[in-house]
Amino acid sequence: MSFIGKRHGLAETPPVAAVAANALALQRLKETRSMPARQLPATRAAQGAIRIENVSVEFKRNGATSIAVKDINIEIAAGEFTALLGPSGCGKSTLLNVIGGMVRPTRGETCIDGMAVREPSATCGVVFQQHSLFPWMTALDNVAFGPRMLGHEAPLAVAREFLAMVGLEKFARAYPAQLSGGMQQRVGIARALAIRPPVLLMDEPFGALDAQTRSIMQEELLKIWSELKTTVVFVTHDVDEAIFLSDRIFVMGNAPGCIKDDIRVGLDRPRTPEVVQSPGYGSLHRRVNRLIREESMKVFNGTVN
Amino acid sequence: MDRTMQSEYFKKALRLPALPAWLSGAAWMAAGLGILALIWTLVALRLNNPVLLPTPTVVLEGFYQLFADGLLLKDVVASLKRVFIGFLIASAIGVPLAMLLAYFVTLRRLILPVVNLIRPIPPIAWIPIAILWFGIGDKPSFFITAIAAFFPIFLNSFFGGISVEDQHLNAARCLGAKKVSLVVRIMFPSALPMIWTGLKIGLGQSWMAVVTAELIAAQSGLGYMIQVSRLNLETSYVLVGMVTIGVLGSLMALALTSVERYVLPWKQK
Ligand SMILES: Nc1ncnc2c1ncn2[C@@H]1O[C@H](COP(=O)(O)OP(=O)(O)OP(=O)(O)O)[C@@H](O)[C@H]1O
Ligand SMILES: [Mg+2]
Numbered sequence: 052m053s054f055i056g057k058r059h060g061l062a063e064t065p066p067v068a069a070v071a072a073n074a075l076a077l078q079r080l081k082e083t084r085s086m087p088a089r090q091l092p093a094t095r096a097a098q099g100a101i102r103i104e105n106v107s108v109e110f111k112r113n114g115a116t117s118i119a120v121k122d123i124n125i126e127i128a129a130g131e132f133t134a135l136l137g138p139s140g141c142g143k144s145t146l147l148n149v150i151g152g153m154v155r156p157t158r159g160e161t162c163i164d165g166m167a168v169r170e171p172s173a174t175c176g177v178v179f180q181q182h183s184l185f186p187w188m189t190a191l192d193n194v195a196f197g198p199r200m201l202g203h204e205a206p207l208a209v210a211r212e213f214l215a216m217v218g219l220e221k222f223a224r225a226y227p228a229q230l231s232g233g234m235q236q237r238v239g240i241a242r243a244l245a246i247r248p249p250v251l252l253m254d255e256p257f258g259a260l261d262a263q264t265r266s267i268m269q270e271e272l273l274k275i276w277s278e279l280k281t282t283v284v285f286v287t288h289d290v291d292e293a294i295f296l297s298d299r300i301f302v303m304g305n306a307p308g309c310i311k312d313d314i315r316v317g318l319d320r321p322r323t324p325e326v327v328q329s330p331g332y333g334s335l336h337r338r339v340n341r342l343i344r345e346e347s348m349k350v351f352n353g354t355v356n
Numbered sequence: 357m358d359r360t361m362q363s364e365y366f367k368k369a370l371r372l373p374a375l376p377a378w379l380s381g382a383a384w385m386a387a388g389l390g391i392l393a394l395i396w397t398l399v400a401l402r403l404n405n406p407v408l409l410p411t412p413t414v415v416l417e418g419f420y421q422l423f424a425d426g427l428l429l430k431d432v433v434a435s436l437k438r439v440f441i442g443f444l445i446a447s448a449i450g451v452p453l454a455m456l457l458a459y460f461v462t463l464r465r466l467i468l469p470v471v472n473l474i475r476p477i478p479p480i481a482w483i484p485i486a487i488l489w490f491g492i493g494d495k496p497s498f499f500i501t502a503i504a505a506f507f508p509i510f511l512n513s514f515f516g517g518i519s520v521e522d523q524h525l526n527a528a529r530c531l532g533a534k535k536v537s538l539v540v541r542i543m544f545p546s547a548l549p550m551i552w553t554g555l556k557i558g559l560g561q562s563w564m565a566v567v568t569a570e571l572i573a574a575q576s577g578l579g580y581m582i583q584v585s586r587l588n589l590e591t592s593y594v595l596v597g598m599v600t601i602g603v604l605g606s607l608m609a610l611a612l613t614s615v616e617r618y619v620l621p622w623k624q625k
Contacts, residue, residue: 073532153526171529183527187545187622196541197531226622246531 076173076246077201098164099249099282101127101150106159107307108145119145120308123159125301129249132276132283134293134300136339138347142308143286144180144254150284151175151252163250173201176243176281178253183239184227190214190238191223197246213241216275233264240272244279251276254286266324269295273322290339294332295322302342305350312342410592415599418592427581432600435566435577438494442501443562449502450509450558451551458517458547459539471510479504479565487573496573497566504565505558512554516547549620556612563605 103125120142135143148154152171161168195210217237257265304311400411422428457464486496520543528542570579585593
């Protein structure tokens with residue numbers, strides 16, 4: 052048993068299940084490779100449905116238990132773009148990590164397409180907040196890592212395709228340390244997408260970027276998503292970002308972390324930055340903002356520890 | 357042209373062409389060695405006793421004799437062989453073992469205390485048992501050089517291994533990596549800078565240990581040569597041996613440093 056698994060309280064899954072999961076992932080990767088988006092098989096659309104049932108996560112800190120998130124119940128349809136929005140410390144990352152299998156819930160269960168999540172696997176592509184690229188690999192090798200692990204016969208070709216998708220084919224041979232923060236984040240996105248995961252989990256992926264780059268990246272992400280049609284769970288604390296990107300926003304509250312509201316964003320797609328001027332935007336923004344402000348004030352006024 | 361620009365201009369015009377970095381480095385080294393040789397000569401002349409301290413010229417002469425005779429080269433080759441084989445054995449065991457212990461907790465709990473118990477025993481204390489087990493010659497020396505190199509290699513690799521970032525492991529898992537890949541493709545390369553440090557230290561330790569081993573447990577090599585020369589009161593040969601050991605040790609360290617950029621390409625600026 053590995054210490055890493057232990058540290059996260061993960062149980063080992065039997066190798067048989069792991070092998071089966073990988074075989075499935077590879078099959079998916081082959082099926083959809085270099086196939087134009089519009090011709091994706093119909094079954095594809097049914098992948099990536101997430102169900103979170105009564106999930107609570109407790110952390111032990113110096114002997115005391117603190118509840119990070121409590122009694123979360125969410126269902127996300129396959130192909131949906133959802134945002135987790137909430138003030139700092141409300142458990143967004145924790146919930147995202149539960150979906151990805153990086154954190155084991157104390158109670159409750161998460162299922163993706165009916166299969167219980169027990170450990171991180173190729174079902175979920177994850178884009179971390181920062182510094183998750185492998186520094187010893189070039190950008191190309193970073194992106195090729197997933198296809199390689201899944202036994203794809205031409206991992207480098209797949210990697211080139213996805214690097215091109217994020218506009219970085221010229222930087223294939225660069226090491227992460229030689230790239231800017233925004234470029235690293237794009238490589239991270241390409242790497243997560245290169246295995247065509249049914250679910251894409253993104254933890255404040257654009258948090259460290261300047262406003263312009265951020266806006267461009269948001270549009271790029273929507274373009275890519277509209278091609279690949281994966282389910283996206285996008286963590287952010289930026290109201291505009293959440294509205295611009297999502298079909299649905301889960302507003303999270305504090306102490307312990309919970310879902311305060313589930314808001315449908317009815318704005319038309321494809322979206323451009325001009326969406327701000329569309330009729331529904333203002334009222335939606337005010338509504339979400341009010342919710343977030345309430346929660347943030349609670350923390351600020353000390354009603355919450 | 358204002359004043360500062362003017363003075364810059366003249367400075368540039370008057371300056372001697374700058375030496376390339378390696379040349380100026382070599383010049384400084386030559387100067388340092390020159391000072392050492394000077395002091396050595398003065399002390400030797402003052403003592404006036406070649407058994408206690410022969411002058412550098414006498415040592416150079418001795419070097420030439422041993423070299424021309426082919427004896428020196430034979431001893432150098434014998435010592436180098438012992439170092440490299442011992443070093444290879446230590447690396448072949450130390451690095452994989454460190455990776456396994458870094459990844460598997462159960463194994464670590466079992467083996468790490470044993471390693472910690474053996475670690476304080478200096479290589480020289482192993483010599484008697486090495487002679488009992490392996491006799492006199494190459495084999496006990498392989499054993500001693502391997503022991504000496506093992507601990508720096510193992511410990512550095514181990515700490516490199518356990519400091520692998522969780523985020524990298526999780527990212528790899530989400531890309532389909534399983535145990536073997538996690539160890540070989542994530543833990544190992546992320547520990548490689550520290551493994552490399554361990555290898556550098558290990559090679560140095562191994563080189564020091566070979567001389568110790570040969571003083572007692574061998575009938576060839578630089579250590580043996582020093583020992584025999586001492587018994588014959590051939591102090592100049594003793595010093596030839598010592599200088600050779602110093603020079604070769606430095607060259608090995610230099611060689612490892614110079615290939616570093618190929619081993620750790622992502623660490624280069
Ligand atoms: N490994 C851990 N050990 C102990 N407590 C933790 C751990 N991870 C998170 N927590 C706690 O759980 C709570 C939620 O943390 P989480 O990182 O999920 O918040 P977040 O919403 O992502 O915040 P941010 O927007 O600042 O990233 C916090 O109170 C935090 O202190
Ligand atoms: Mg977070």
